[in-house]
Amino acid sequence: MPGGILLKNGRVIDPVNGIDQIQDVLIAEGKISAVAQPGTISGQTAGLVYDLAGKWVVPGLIDMHVHLREPGQEYKETIATGTLAAAAGGFTAVAAMPNTKPVNDNQAVTMFILAKAAEAGFARVYPVGAISSGSNGEHLAEFGELRQAGAVAVTDDGLPVGNSQLMRRALEYASNHDLLVISHAEELSLSRSGAMNHGALATRLGLGGIPHVAEEIMVYRDLALAEFTRRPIHIAHVSTRESLALIRRAKEKGVAVTAETAPHYFTLTEMAVDGYNTLAKMNPPLRTEADVAAVREALRDGTLDAIATDHAPHDEIDKDMEFDLAANGIIGLETAVPLTLRLVREKHFDPRRMVELLSVNPARILGVEGGTLSVGVPADITVIDPEKRFVFTEEIIQSKSRNSPFLGWELQGRAVLTIMAGRITWRQEGDFR
Amino acid sequence: MNPEYRFSHKHVLGLADFSPEDIQAVLQTAESFKEISSRAIKKVPTLRGKTIINFFFEPSTRTRLSFEVAAKRMSADTFNISNSGSSTVKGETLIDTARNLTAMNPDCIILRHPLSGSARLLADHINASVINAGDGTHEHPSQGLLDLMTVREAKGRIAGLKIAIIGDIAHSRVAHSNIIGFSKMGASVAVSGPATLIPPGIEELGATVSRTVMKAVEGADVIMALRIQKERQQDPLFPSLREYAKFFGVSQKVMNVASPEAIIMHPGPINRGVELDPKLADGSRSLILEQVTNGVAVRMALLYLIMGGD
Ligand SMILES: [Zn+2]
Numbered sequence: 016m017p018g019g020i021l022l023k024n025g026r027v028i029d030p031v032n033g034i035d036q037i038q039d040v041l042i043a044e045g046k047i048s049a050v051a052q053p054g055t056i057s058g059q060t061a062g063l064v065y066d067l068a069g070k071w072v073v074p075g076l077i078d079m080h081v082h083l084r085e086p087g088q089e090y091k092e093t094i095a096t097g098t099l100a101a102a103a104g105g106f107t108a109v110a111a112m113p114n115t116k117p118v119n120d121n122q123a124v125t126m127f128i129l130a131k132a133a134e135a136g137f138a139r140v141y142p143v144g145a146i147s148s149g150s151n152g153e154h155l156a157e158f159g160e161l162r163q164a165g166a167v168a169v170t171d172d173g174l175p176v177g178n179s180q181l182m183r184r185a186l187e188y189a190s191n192h193d194l195l196v197i198s199h200a201e202e203l204s205l206s207r208s209g210a211m212n213h214g215a216l217a218t219r220l221g222l223g224g225i226p227h228v229a230e231e232i233m234v235y236r237d238l239a240l241a242e243f244t245r246r247p248i249h250i251a252h253v254s255t256r257e258s259l260a261l262i263r264r265a266k267e268k269g270v271a272v273t274a275e276t277a278p279h280y281f282t283l284t285e286m287a288v289d290g291y292n293t294l295a296k297m298n299p300p301l302r303t304e305a306d307v308a309a310v311r312e313a314l315r316d317g318t319l320d321a322i323a324t325d326h327a328p329h330d331e332i333d334k335d336m337e338f339d340l341a342a343n344g345i346i347g348l349e350t351a352v353p354l355t356l357r358l359v360r361e362k363h364f365d366p367r368r369m370v371e372l373l374s375v376n377p378a379r380i381l382g383v384e385g386g387t388l389s390v391g392v393p394a395d396i397t398v399i400d401p402e403k404r405f406v407f408t409e410e411i412i413q414s415k416s417r418n419s420p421f422l423g424w425e426l427q428g429r430a431v432l433t434i435m436a437g438r439i440t441w442r443q444e445g446d447f448r
Numbered sequence: 449m450n451p452e453y454r455f456s457h458k459h460v461l462g463l464a465d466f467s468p469e470d471i472q473a474v475l476q477t478a479e480s481f482k483e484i485s486s487r488a489i490k491k492v493p494t495l496r497g498k499t500i501i502n503f504f505f506e507p508s509t510r511t512r513l514s515f516e517v518a519a520k521r522m523s524a525d526t527f528n529i530s531n532s533g534s535s536t537v538k539g540e541t542l543i544d545t546a547r548n549l550t551a552m553n554p555d556c557i558i559l560r561h562p563l564s565g566s567a568r569l570l571a572d573h574i575n576a577s578v579i580n581a582g583d584g585t586h587e588h589p590s591q592g593l594l595d596l597m598t599v600r601e602a603k604g605r606i607a608g609l610k611i612a613i614i615g616d617i618a619h620s621r622v623a624h625s626n627i628i629g630f631s632k633m634g635a636s637v638a639v640s641g642p643a644t645l646i647p648p649g650i651e652e653l654g655a656t657v658s659r660t661v662m663k664a665v666e667g668a669d670v671i672m673a674l675r676i677q678k679e680r681q682q683d684p685l686f687p688s689l690r691e692y693a694k695f696f697g698v699s700q701k702v703m704n705v706a707s708p709e710a711i712i713m714h715p716g717p718i719n720r721g722v723e724l725d726p727k728l729a730d731g732s733r734s735l736i737l738e739q740v741t742n743g744v745a746v747r748m749a750l751l752y753l754i755m756g757g758d
Contacts, residue, residue, distance in 0.1 A: 208683065215649020219464070221564030221586025221621060224648065291565035336541045337563040339584070 019043035020434065021058045025067030025398065028370050029074060031387040035367055040072055042394040045437035050388060065432065067398055073370045074386050075107025075395030075435060077377035078348060080172075080197075080251055080275060080323035083109070083140070086127060087116025092328040092415045094128060097348070098137035100326070100414035102440035104348040105430025107395040108139035108385060109326075110377075113150065114173035120145035120156040122164035129165050137440050139395075141167045141383055143197065146185045152177050155188060162192040167381050170197035172251060175233055177203060182237065186246040195381060197249045200233035200258070201299065210339050212285040212300040220291065222338060225300050227255040234258045238265040238272060247271035249380055252325050254280045254299040256309035263318045273380045274313075275321040278347060278354035279420070281310045287420050293334045293341035294420040297327070315364045320376040324351050328416030346414045349407070350421050356401055356428035366401075398432035400443075405429060455753045459571045460579045462587035463628045471633060475597050477749035478742065484521060485744055494756055495522035501549060502528045504560040504581070505542075510716060511581050511591075514740070515558045518747035524755075527552070542566055546574050555755055559583070577754045585619045591715055592625030594746040596633060598739050599670055602711050607634030612664045612706070613655070614640055614698055615674030615723050616685075618647040622715040623674055627653045640664035641674075641696055644685040661696055668706045672713045673698045673724040689722050699725045703733070711735050 020042040027038040027050065039056045041049040049056050058064045078101060084092040092100075094111075101109050111128055113119035119128065125142045132140035144161035148154045150171040158169060169189060176182040176198075189196050206229040211217050213224025234250055238261060241248035253259060253276045265272050279297065284304055287295035295301055313319040327344025334341050351373070359369050374397075378386030385395050404427050409417045433441035455473045457465065466474075484492055500519045502512050512528065519526045531545065542561065549557065556577040559567050564584030571578040582588040600606050611630045617623045617639050627637050631654025639650060640658040650657060658664035665671055676692060686692050703710065712724070712734045720726040729736060 213648060215652045218618075218647040218649045219624075219653060221584050221624065291568055336543060337561075337569060338565045339563045340541070 019048065019061045020437070021056060021061035021064045022072055022396070022398065023064060023066050024053050025070050025072035027072045027388060028366050029388040030367050030371050030375050032389060034388070038072070040388065040396070042396070042434065042437045045394055047388055047390050047392055047394045050390060069400070069402065070431065071366065071399040071401060072388070073397050073399060074374040074388050075433070076105045076352070076373045076397050076430075077108045077381070077385055078106045078324050078326065078351065079110040079321055079377040079381055080277070081109040081111060081326040081348065082114065082328065082344070083111045083128070084328055085115065085131060086124065091330050091333070094131040094140065095135035095137070096413065096415040097326070097328070098132060098135050098140060100346070100348040100412070101138040102433045102435070103413040103430070104350070105352045105397040105399060105433055106138055106348060107397065107433060107435040107440070108141060108383070110141040110143050110167065110381060112172045113143050113145040113170065118145050118150045119143070120148050120150065122157070122160040125161055125164035125166050136438070138435060141381060143168045143170055143172070144194070145169060146171045146176055146196070147181060150174055152181060155181070155184060158188055158192045158194055162194055166194065167383060168195035168197050168249070170199060170251065172197060172199040175199050175201040175203060179236060179240065183240050183244060186240055186244040186248065190246055193382070195247060195249055197251050198233070198237040199251050200230050200237060202229045202232045205229035205232070209300070210296065211288045212302050214285065214303070216285050216289060220289070227257060227302065227306070230255050230299050231257045231261060234261050238262070238270055241272055242268070242270045247273070250274040251323070252277050252280070252299060253310070253319065254302050254306060256306045259309050259313040259318050263313070266318065273320040273376070274318065275323040276310050276314065276319050277323060277325045278351050279345060281307055281314065281358065282354050283420060291338045292420065293336070293338055294345065294418055294422070296338060296341050296343055297345055298343040311358060311363050314358065314372060315368070320372070320380060322351065322355055322372045323377070324348055326414070328414055329418045330416055334418050344418070346412070346416055346419050348414065349412060350419065350426065352399060352430050353426035353428045354421070360427070394434055394437040396434040397430050399428060400431045401428045403427065403429045403431065458577050458754060460589050460750050460754065461567045461571060462580060463589045463592050463625045463632070464587065466589070466632070468632050471593065471596065471629060474593050474746065474749050474753065475600060477753060478593070478597050478745040481748040481752070482742070482745040484748070485741070490521050491523060492521065493523045494752060495519070495524035498524040498555045498755055499552065500524045500526045500556045500558065500751070501552065501554045502526060502558050503549065504528070504530045506560050506562050506582070508560055508582070510740070511560060514743040515581060515747050518744050518751060521744070522748055522751055524751065542569060543573050546570050550574055556751065579750060579754070582621050584621065585624070586621055587625045588621040589625050590743070590747055590750060591622045592629040593750070594739055594743045595626055595672070595713060596629050597742045597746055598713065598735050599711070601738070601742070602735060603669060606630065609635040609669040610667055611635050611637045611670045611672065612640070612668035613637060613672045613674065614661055614664060614696065616645040616676055617641055617650060617674070618645045619677060620674045624653060626672065627655045631655070638664040638668065642686045642692070661698070661702055662705055665702050666705045668710055670711055670713060671698055671703070671706055675715065675717065676719055676723050678719070693722050697723055697725065698728060700728065703728065713739060715739070
């Protein structure tokens with residue numbers, strides 16, 4: 016790294032340090048070495064100087080819920096392509112869900128993921144281990160070794176933990192190893208025969224419905240277990256109004272619960288599925304206007320702590336087929352920033368709250384570094400141009416897969432520069448000389 | 449009918465896509481074709497040289513035969529491909545098979561498939577016209593049209609009639625097409641059955657839901673009993689066929705509250721004694737055999753309308 020990087024005249028938004036003003040930021044030796052009034056830092060030590068007038072300089076974004084598909088489904092995504100997509104979307108770190116093939120239920124898989132991530136060098140990867148061996152819901156995975164190898168949390172994501180006793184034991188045992196337990200809340204007996212949200216549209220399309228209670232029953236169970244065991248729990252991809260009401264009530268009671276939602280749950284309704292659009296097929300399914308409104312409100316009022324993309328790459332061969340057979344999930348890393356900025360522009364919350372949802376809180380919940388621009392911390396920084404308009408097309412996607420319901424959308428706001436540990440991992444062509 | 453009107457659909461995927469005028473056009477055409485079936489030589493050259501593939505992923509002798517007879521009476525070349533059993537196996541998708549069919553350069557594919565939306569999917573991937581002969585629990589438009597034709601013949605009209613549809617509304621593509629078709633043509637449609645088999649939002653297709661069969665049938669001009677799929681019993685939808693027959697079967701007692709001239713229909717095949725009393729199925733009010741005859745006429749009309757023009 017020849018010298019450092021000086022980021023001049025950007026709007027620095029750093030909620031942890033209470034900063035939201037125009038500042039210059041100097042990066043040296045991979046760390047943040049100064050944050051100061053514009054023009055007061057000498058650019059002489061910096062090899063690179065960027066004038067970021069009109070742009071936001073924020074702590075590196077952290078996506079706490081992605082599927083990188085490697086090992087096992089490299090035709091959909093690899094750790095290299097997934098982390099490059101992360102960098103292109105403004106993320107400096109991602110938490111990798113364990114439903115790979117094989118499942119990340121042991122230290123060998125965890126170490127493999129970390130080695131591949133280091134080799135690629137586009138983003139930090141925080142492996143998430145499985146709750147149960149093979150995620151088959153029977154025996155606890157080896158949490159101790161998973162933690163030693165570098166896992167930060169455990170979940171059987173993709174599947175719920177159907178057995179309540181196993182979930183209870185996971186919460187208890189995770190405390191020995193300082194692992195966060197993440198719940199994929201779904202009561203399978205209610206959801207199994209469905210392919211989209213339960214309701215009139217499902218009836219019209221002749222598709223099986225997934226009722227919102229399939230999520231809520233499990234959210235309630237896991238909140239009850241967290242309260243009972245006095246252990247923290249994190250609820251993934253919350254999609255319904257009543258789930259949010261349950262979480263809100265649990266927080267008021269002092270249960271150590273945190274929760275995330277995904278951009279599609281505050282942007283789209285089930286109507287996106289009409290015409291058997293498999294690009295809008297996901298689990299949990301897209302819901303109703305009332306649910307979308309509740310998710311937006313929960314992001315504002317603190318019921319939801321984080322926005323995570325649930326980035327779920329699938330090849331065309333897994334999507335271009337009968338709706339019932341098509342795979343669940345969409346890619347999300349490269350659309351999260353503009354979709355969240357829509358809510359900022361519509362005044363659901365301010366830019367500072369956006370940074371909390373996409374950086375500060377994910378770091379805190381996962382117990383990892385990041386989420387601040389304090390002097391001395393590793394220089395993980397995202398530069399956002401909140402005005403930049405672009406059309407989201409297949410050509411610009413860095414992920415190996417293209418399964419997005421937002422293809423063709425004109426979006427506004429984009430990460431234009433992503434820096435991880437003082438190194439530039441993404442620079443939007445055309446924005447800088 | 450508006451003299452400017454032209455039937456302009458390339459595919460027949462569902463009655464949801466049809467306007468009342470489209471339905472009218474099919475029924476009128478079908479009525480004129482019905483006469484052909486009563487001739488000594490039941491064949492016209494209208495579709496000579498056209499290739500029609502019957503592509504059935506589910507066993508259905510009746511519907512397949514009806515389409516095949518219709519095509520042959522129009523002098524089209526027909527081929528039957530059945531693929532039942534393997535369709536839901538991943539790795540062998542509908543689209544893969546469709547690509548192979550394209551090599552035969554068909555003019556029309558008649559698709560029966562266990563998954564909703566499959567006819568639409570096929571239409572999006574192939575140049576030929578597609579007729580949906582039943583896709584999952586979505587629609588079965590030719591059945592809806594033949595039911596409309598049968599009622600119009602028997603009653604002289606459709607508008608203003610009360611149609612009662614009884615049984616498994618949730619899993620019945622026939623019910624869906626009928627609710628859409630009859631309500632588009634101005635009839636009122638009442639449905640009833642076990643609450644476990646009444647899907648959410650069925651009112652949006654044009655039906656009113658009655659808690660009891662008696663209420664749905666009260667004053668009805670047409671009573672349609674739906675087939676109970678015995679194979680769905682792994683989901684606890686109702687306790688037993690015996691109890692189903694007792695509370696949701698169409699019996700003489702039920703018929704007593706209907707209009708005195710009420711007719712009985714069933715898409716077949718019938719589970720006699722379950723959804724329909726055998727005496728009623730074979731009685732004078734039953735138009736079940738007429739439905740079969742009209743099925744051929746309606747399918748001839750559909751083939752003609754989508755292929756006969758060029
Ligand atoms: Zn999940």
